[in-house]
Amino acid sequence: MNRRSALKSKENIKKAALEAFSKYGYNGASMRMIAHEAGISVGGLYLYFKNKEELCLFLIKEKLNEFSKNAQIIFENVEDPIEAISRYINMSIEYAKRHREFIITQTRDQGFTFGMDIKREFFEDQKKLIKNIIQQGIDKGLFRPLDAFEVTKVIMGVIRGYILSFVMDPDNVFDAEYCCELILKGLLKENP
Amino acid sequence: MNRRSALKSKENIKKAALEAFSKYGYNGASMRMIAHEAGISVGGLYLYFKNKEELCLFLIKEKLNEFSKNAQIIFENVEDPIEAISRYINMSIEYAKRHREFIITQTRDQGFTFGMDIKREFFEDQKKLIKNIIQQGIDKGLFRPLDAFEVTKVIMGVIRGYILSFVMDPDNVFDAEYCCELILKGLLKENP
DNA sequence: AGTTCACATGAACAGACGTTCAGCACTTAA
DNA sequence: TTAAGTGCTGAACGTCTGTTCATGTGAACT
Numbered sequence A, B: 001m002n003r004r005s006a007l008k009s010k011e012n013i014k015k016a017a018l019e020a021f022s023k024y025g026y027n028g029a030s031m032r033m034i035a036h037e038a039g040i041s042v043g044g045l046y047l048y049f050k051n052k053e054e055l056c057l058f059l060i061k062e063k064l065n066e067f068s069k070n071a072q073i074i075f076e077n078v079e080d081p082i083e084a085i086s087r088y089i090n091m092s093i094e095y096a097k098r099h100r101e102f103i104i105t106q107t108r109d110q111g112f113t114f115g116m117d118i119k120r121e122f123f124e125d126q127k128k129l130i131k132n133i134i135q136q137g138i139d140k141g142l143f144r145p146l147d148a149f150e151v152t153k154v155i156m157g158v159i160r161g162y163i164l165s166f167v168m169d170p171d172n173v174f175d176a177e178y179c180c181e182l183i184l185k186g187l188l189k190e191n192p
Numbered sequence C: 001a002g003t004t005c006a007c008a009t010g011a012a013c014a015g016a017c018g019t020t021c022a023g024c025a026c027t028t029a030a
Numbered sequence D: 001t002t003a004a005g006t007g008c009t010g011a012a013c014g015t016c017t018g019t020t021c022a023t024g025t026g027a028a029c030t
Helices: A006-028 A031-038 A042-048 A052-077 A081-098 A100-106 A116-139 A148-168 A176-185 B006-028 B031-038 B042-048 B052-077 B081-098 B100-106 B116-139 B148-168 B176-185
Strands: none
Touching: A006 A031, A006 A042, A006 A052, A006 B006, A031 A042, A052 A081, A052 A116, A081 A100, A081 A116, A081 A148, A081 A176, A116 A148, A148 A176, A148 B148, A148 B176, A176 B148, B006 B031, B006 B042, B006 B052, B031 B042, B052 B081, B052 B116, B081 B100, B081 B116, B081 B148, B081 B176, B116 B148, B148 B176
């Protein structure tokens, strides 16, 4: 039963840890539990990750980087601000759907305060990207002359809200299309 | 040091528990910690609450009821759908500001899955209230003919997003006014 | 003074936790 | 055949957890 590939083991641990953290939160998930699910011994975990904290931070970093790459691709390749915002919202929502487990991790336990520095940096970067697009839209006369920074915060809020909705009630989550529609055109019929 | 009022003790426990759950999450907050902060012994806690779970659920119920009452007052007293939606969004955000600690509790640990039944019921109720207002707005020709249910979900998403933003980054949270503005009028200049 | 009773204590218990480490199993190289 | 080295094991350690319970305290009654 020995001499399995170390790479495979690490992959198993990552997968098991993600699932455990997702299901039970940081404190709720135990190293024993993760080890068992990864098909490895408790001690084995410590061959690949210094401790529980490092294991959790590793997963967070990995996922944030994945998302950032997706966002970069959109903003590099799409010129039209309206299209870019739509694509970003859609991408975020799709990403949330695909990586629900990761997102759940972030809404529990130490989840959110854990690795706060990394996350803050991540959100700051995202904020800059969106604000930039919004400002472009305003400058081009496509968007109403709102405060780009405030709008950015609201839009990021909406996306975060989607994530929370998903966690609360995964079968009854709002449509990405409607989300874009509402943000772009608003609720009111008359546009003064 | 004895013979203090039981009412006062329970109040102290509630306050200490709320703070502890807020700071450290459900698993992270210990009964010892809560007892110490409440100025009571560990055993004393169990005179007022059956166990940790019940203590936490009690706090959740209390806050949800508070919020529900606020919402009811708005929807009972405001006729105009536009006004009602604005007031609801503002009230939610104000409530979040005032009860930040409670909200933080909900984003951690077991926080969200904890007492899921109560919360789901709460959110269902809120959803119905909002959907009702949106539908009225559509029927009266004030809002664009969107799917009221989908719009409701987005709006609730925005509010939840605000809450998350608040937890992530309390000093840099978006303005309630802008939130209403964006939801009502949208981002686009031209309204087709 | 004696009894009652609500309020309160904190040591003790059983179990779970993260982490460590002496040692095993197997492959590879000498 | 031996030695080195990698991958891994799981009992053991110390610490913390939620919960219990025999015991205490003092005000309010008879």
